[in-house]
Amino acid sequence: MDKTTRIAVGGDRPYDVLVGRDLLDPPQLLPGAQRLAVLYAPPMRGRAEQLAERARMAGVTPLLVEVPDAEAGKHIEVAASCWERLGAAGFTRADAVVGVGGGAVTDLAGFVAACWLRGVRWVPVATSLLGMVDAAVGGKTGINTAAGKNLVGAFHPPAGVICDLAALDSLSPADLAAGMAEVIKCGFIADPVILELVERDPAVAVDPAGPVLRELIERAIRVKAQVVSGDLRESGAREILNYGHTLAHAIEKVEGYRWRHGHAVAVGLVYAATLALLEGRLDAQTAQRHRAVVGALGLPTGYRAEAWPDLLATMRVDKKARGSVLRFVVLAGLAHPTILEAPSDELLHAAYREIAE
Numbered sequence: 001m002d003k004t005t006r007i008a009v010g011g012d013r014p015y016d017v018l019v020g021r022d023l024l025d026p027p028q029l030l031p032g033a034q035r036l037a038v039l040y041a042p043p044m045r046g047r048a049e050q051l052a053e054r055a056r057m058a059g060v061t062p063l064l065v066e067v068p069d070a071e072a073g074k075h076i077e078v079a080a081s082c083w084e085r086l087g088a089a090g091f092t093r094a095d096a097v098v099g100v101g102g103g104a105v106t107d108l109a110g111f112v113a114a115c116w117l118r119g120v121r122w123v124p125v126a127t128s129l130l131g132m133v134d135a136a137v138g139g140k141t142g143i144n145t146a147a148g149k150n151l152v153g154a155f156h157p158p159a160g161v162i163c164d165l166a167a168l169d170s171l172s173p174a175d176l177a178a179g180m181a182e183v184i185k186c187g188f189i190a191d192p193v194i195l196e197l198v199e200r201d202p203a204v205a206v207d208p209a210g211p212v213l214r215e216l217i218e219r220a221i222r223v224k225a226q227v228v229s230g231d232l233r234e235s236g237a238r239e240i241l242n243y244g245h246t247l248a249h250a251i252e253k254v255e256g257y258r259w260r261h262g263h264a265v266a267v268g269l270v271y272a273a274t275l276a277l278l279e280g281r282l283d284a285q286t287a288q289r290h291r292a293v294v295g296a297l298g299l300p301t302g303y304r305a306e307a308w309p310d311l312l313a314t315m316r317v318d319k320k321a322r323g324s325v326l327r328f329v330v331l332a333g334l335a336h337p338t339i340l341e342a343p344s345d346e347l348l349h350a351a352y353r354e355i356a357e
């Protein structure tokens with residue numbers, strides 16, 4: 001039997017992230033729950049049904065709720081339809097929500113739970129790499145709107161997080177690579193050992209059957225757990241987890257949410273490094289390391305030149321902006337994140353020209 005790792009997340013409402021194989025028991029994390037709404041998208045139907053069966057065996061009544069896959073599920077109308085289902089089933093504050101899937105489904109499930117009766121318990125069962133290392137941990141929940149990515153949401157910590165490594169066996173190579181973008185983000189902002197493990201052999205690093213991926217997952221979760229333990233509501237330190245995301249979210253919006261989040265983050269990391277290099281804050285070697293690691297994972301390192309005006313306009317509604325002042329997370333050195341306040345449009349554009357295709 002494979003061992004389960006427990007990573008503690010602190011704060012006012014502490015919980016554990018469980019990392020292991022064949023973990024399918026959210027009711028254990030939800031004592032007293034009588035009903036569980038199990039939200040899932042079609043690719044994870046089998047896993048959701050298995051989980052529902054396990055809940056039934058534990059004396060808990062499951063309500064299976066299928067939602068559209070990926071970003072199509074992070075929509076107010078989908079959330080509203082979930083609330084209708086909870087209402088029809090008479091969900092009370094004793095009951096709970098479980099999201100089984102990638103980051104999109106767990107973001108939606110957390111948001112549905114955050115708003116129902118002003119907040120019921122929830123557990124994300126992360127099935128994608130990105131979900132395990134990032135989306136399921138930390139209590140940020142939300143949906144997209146016409147105005148932008150994740151602009152509506154709530155901070156609502158889960159009762160616990162389940163990362164079932166067995167799920168990764170069926171994840172596509174493109175989604176594995178997307179998850180690696182958030183893993184290396186953690187390497188650049190806080191844990192350079194992550195970068196060394198990836199650089200040693202990128203193909204081995206992303207192999208779910210190999211010896212390295214689990215260590216990378218646990219390292220990335222520890223970085224996130226440590227940051228959010230001290231700053232759930234992103235009043236300061238948590239902003240470092242947004243490294244690469246100012247441009248990434250703009251690319252996602254310009255692409256109509258058809259790009260993978262992790263792919264957009266990959267471009268955003270290279271952009272943020274270039275910005276810091278041109279501003280004189282980051283050395284050329286560390287900036288170049290971004291491009292090399294991102295490229296070695298088969299992730300994109302640039303974006304369309306002609307998209308710049310749209311990207312700049314979208315970045316102005318980034319959550320880190322204050323009034324008309326844009327703010328970027330940039331590195332002043334490896335594992336030394338800082339905030340770049342009010343960069344000029346000339347600097348922003350010059351950095352973009354370096355990554356434009």
Ligand SMILES: NC(=O)c1ccc[n+]([C@@H]2O[C@H](COP(=O)([O-])OP(=O)(O)OC[C@H]3O[C@@H](n4cnc5c(N)ncnc54)[C@H](O)[C@@H]3O)[C@@H](O)[C@H]2O)c1
Pocket residue numbers: 041043044069070071074101102103104105107127128129130131134135136137138139140141150167168169170171172175178179260261262
């Ligand atoms: N809340 C947060 O802190 C946070 C952090 C990072 C990202 N996010 C959000 O997470 C989302 C991205 O998550 P993602 O990369 O997991 O994308 P995703 O949820 O869209 O999943 C990608 C695809 O993989 C499929 N999938 C998931 N698990 C699978 C498995 N085990 N086998 C086969 N297919 C599987 C999904 O059904 C989907 O088609 C974005 O919406 C992003 O904004 C949130």
Ligand SMILES: O=C(O)C(=O)C[C@@H](O)[C@H](O)[C@H](O)COP(=O)(O)O
Pocket residue numbers: 134138140149150182234238239241242243245319
């Ligand atoms: O948890 C955080 O904080 C992050 O910034 C992690 C990001 O990887 C994630 O994509 C998050 O959803 C972005 O948050 P947002 O507040 O910019 O929407």
Ligand SMILES: [Zn+2]
Pocket residue numbers: 134182245261265
């Ligand atoms: Zn992200």
